[in-house]
Amino acid sequence: METQTPAPEARLLVVEDEPNIRELLATSLRFAGFEVETAGDGATALALAEEGEPDLVVLDVMLPDVDGFEVTRRLRDRGRQQPIVFVTARDATGDKIAGLTVGGDDYVTKPFSLEEVIARIRAVLRRTRGGADEGSTLRFHDLELNEDSHEVRRGGRVIDLSPTEFKLLRYLLLNPNRVLSKLQILDHVWDYDFRGESGIVESYISYLRRKIDADGPSLIHTKRGVGYVLRVPPELTTV
Amino acid sequence: METQTPAPEARLLVVEDEPNIRELLATSLRFAGFEVETAGDGATALALAEEGEPDLVVLDVMLPDVDGFEVTRRLRDRGRQQPIVFVTARDATGDKIAGLTVGGDDYVTKPFSLEEVIARIRAVLRRTRGGADEGSTLRFHDLELNEDSHEVRRGGRVIDLSPTEFKLLRYLLLNPNRVLSKLQILDHVWDYDFRGESGIVESYISYLRRKIDADGPSLIHTKRGVGYVLRVPPELTTV
DNA sequence: AAGTTTGCTGGGAGATTCCTGAGAACGTGA
DNA sequence: TCACGTTCTCAGGAATCTCCCAGCAAACTT
Numbered sequence: 001m002e003t004q005t006p007a008p009e010a011r012l013l014v015v016e017d018e019p020n021i022r023e024l025l026a027t028s029l030r031f032a033g034f035e036v037e038t039a040g041d042g043a044t045a046l047a048l049a050e051e052g053e054p055d056l057v058v059l060d061v062m063l064p065d066v067d068g069f070e071v072t073r074r075l076r077d078r079g080r081q082q083p084i085v086f087v088t089a090r091d092a093t094g095d096k097i098a099g100l101t102v103g104g105d106d107y108v109t110k111p112f113s114l115e116e117v118i119a120r121i122r123a124v125l126r127r128t129r130g131g132a133d134e135g136s137t138l139r140f141h142d143l144e145l146n147e148d149s150h151e152v153r154r155g156g157r158v159i160d161l162s163p164t165e166f167k168l169l170r171y172l173l174l175n176p177n178r179v180l181s182k183l184q185i186l187d188h189v190w191d192y193d194f195r196g197e198s199g200i201v202e203s204y205i206s207y208l209r210r211k212i213d214a215d216g217p218s219l220i221h222t223k224r225g226v227g228y229v230l231r232v233p234p235e236l237t238t239v
Numbered sequence: 240m241e242t243q244t245p246a247p248e249a250r251l252l253v254v255e256d257e258p259n260i261r262e263l264l265a266t267s268l269r270f271a272g273f274e275v276e277t278a279g280d281g282a283t284a285l286a287l288a289e290e291g292e293p294d295l296v297v298l299d300v301m302l303p304d305v306d307g308f309e310v311t312r313r314l315r316d317r318g319r320q321q322p323i324v325f326v327t328a329r330d331a332t333g334d335k336i337a338g339l340t341v342g343g344d345d346y347v348t349k350p351f352s353l354e355e356v357i358a359r360i361r362a363v364l365r366r367t368r369g370g371a372d373e374g375s376t377l378r379f380h381d382l383e384l385n386e387d388s389h390e391v392r393r394g395g396r397v398i399d400l401s402p403t404e405f406k407l408l409r410y411l412l413l414n415p416n417r418v419l420s421k422l423q424i425l426d427h428v429w430d431y432d433f434r435g436e437s438g439i440v441e442s443y444i445s446y447l448r449r450k451i452d453a454d455g456p457s458l459i460h461t462k463r464g465v466g467y468v469l470r471v472p473p474e475l476t477t478v
Numbered sequence: 479a480a481g482t483t484t485g486c487t488g489g490g491a492g493a494t495t496c497c498t499g500a501g502a503a504c505g506t507g508a
Numbered sequence: 509t510c511a512c513g514t515t516c517t518c519a520g521g522a523a524t525c526t527c528c529c530a531g532c533a534a535a536c537t538t
Contacts, residue, residue, distance in 0.1 A: 023315045027342035030320070031367075114341060162514060178387045184340045192338060199496095200516060206498060223389050224495065224524065225402040231388065401525055438485095439527060445487055463484065463535065 009033040013054040015045040028114045042066035060087045083128045104128040111191040138173040141232050172230045181227035247274040252293040254284040267353045281305035299326045322367045343367045350430040377412040380471050411469045420466035
């Protein structure tokens with residue numbers, strides 16, 4: 001549902017000891033178009049990385065046996081240069097995190113939102129693979145969102161969004177012309193431990209509309225009883 | 240009677256502890272062209288999923304032994320990647336049903352309508368199987384209904400429908416050129432606990448006609464004493 | 479032709495869903 | 509410390525939807 005690409009986008013290795021989080025990541029990453037293997041500890045991770053040659057590793061820094069840094073060091077010692085997206089606790093100290101991002105690597109903090117993880121992984125792959133870096137801008141009609149610069153424009157005019165507004169709009173832009181239920185939006189845009197009601201989605205849709213549907217024709221439409229959909233008004237489709 | 244495809248569309252496992260609901264689901268899903276196995280508790284469900292390898296699991300989250308989430312986790316632990324359509328109570332609080340839609344999975348709330356369940360199952364299968372994603376549009380004459388965008392058009396012109404109108408039209412579109420009785424429509428389109436009279440069907444047929452048969456030639460025809468049928472007027476069939 | 483049955487549709491009450499402003503709680507940086 | 513932006517909740521009101529009813533129209537029966 002995240003993506004329309006049918007061919008596997010990349011091969012990932014997910015290393016995470018909490019089964020629930022591991023399966024959450026594996027399931028949604030598979031659905032996003034990735035090929036996914038999983039490991040619950042550092043030793044298994046190293047073995048799988050050795051034989052599987054994944055394109056990228058999603059690595060929790062807190063593991064039961066060896067920690068993520070040690071896994072990284074051993075990987076590098078063996079000449080493996082795969083980029084890594086680290087998963088850390090939110091309260092991890094700043095300098096530790098800073099040390100993580102030296103290469104093309106990146107990190108996300110627990111609890112994360114699925115959209116955030118997927119976006120980071122794609123960004124890292126984009127950077128390390130080099131090539132045409134045109135995957136960084138999402139467009140729909142006269143709306144564009146750049147994932148690198150975090151810049152959003154409607155018809156050329158720059159629009160300032162809060163972090164949550166940005167993530168919500170990115171999710172909508174990844175699923176144009178598809179109705180997304182409020183629960184679906186909650187599951188993808190908000191952190192996995194969010195326990196609030198779906199009324200929060202209504203609020204943020206309202207904020208977004210105020211900012212991006214202010215002048216031009218509305219792109220965000222309500223499907224009462226179903227959800228929201230990003231769509232170009234019919235009278236404009238033939239223009 | 241739901242579908243014209245003669246070969247089994249997919250193999251389903253229905254897990255539901257209330258016998259009435261279980262049989263209602265099993266019977267109508269079989270009639271819709273699916274091959275169906277049933278289980279009344281989580282343990283049986285896991286055993287059947289193990290040996291039967293169903294393409295999709297319809298899973299009530301309230302079970303006598305282990306709950307649906309636990310069943311899901313154990314399924315995933317064993318490497319089973321079947322998509323799941325969850326069945327939940329309508330008043331389930333947000334935290335209970337969180338995370339249900341992440342892997343392409345979906346959910347329906349009790350009491351549901353059969354059309355809703357079947358539509359969700361087909362949508363999930365469509366998405367997870369990937370392939371040509373053109374199965375999301377139902378067409379008849381110059382009428383089309385898209386299940387992803389929830390958009391309905393007659394001759395290109397967009398038509399706005401309420402949720403019930405949408406479900407009714409979808410049911411008609413799934414059974415073109417077949418007379419559907421009011422009782423049949425009631426049983427498929429309305430929730431299974433609806434206790435109203437079939438006069439409500441007349442009302443909604445009237446609403447639908449006003450919206451989709453407004454300009455073009457009528458597609459919805461009354462078979463007095465029998466029911467309604469979606470049909471192209473004879474003088475147009477050769478055009 | 480009259481009577482009977484069946485279907486159509488306008489009106490409206492009540493329920494549901496959605497929108498949005500107001501404000502509390504929180505963290506961040508000046 | 510204070511100001512500010514952000515997240516999230518809540519509640520009133522608006523918009524829409526569901527459902528029922530009743531009167532009328534159409535079709536069928538005798």
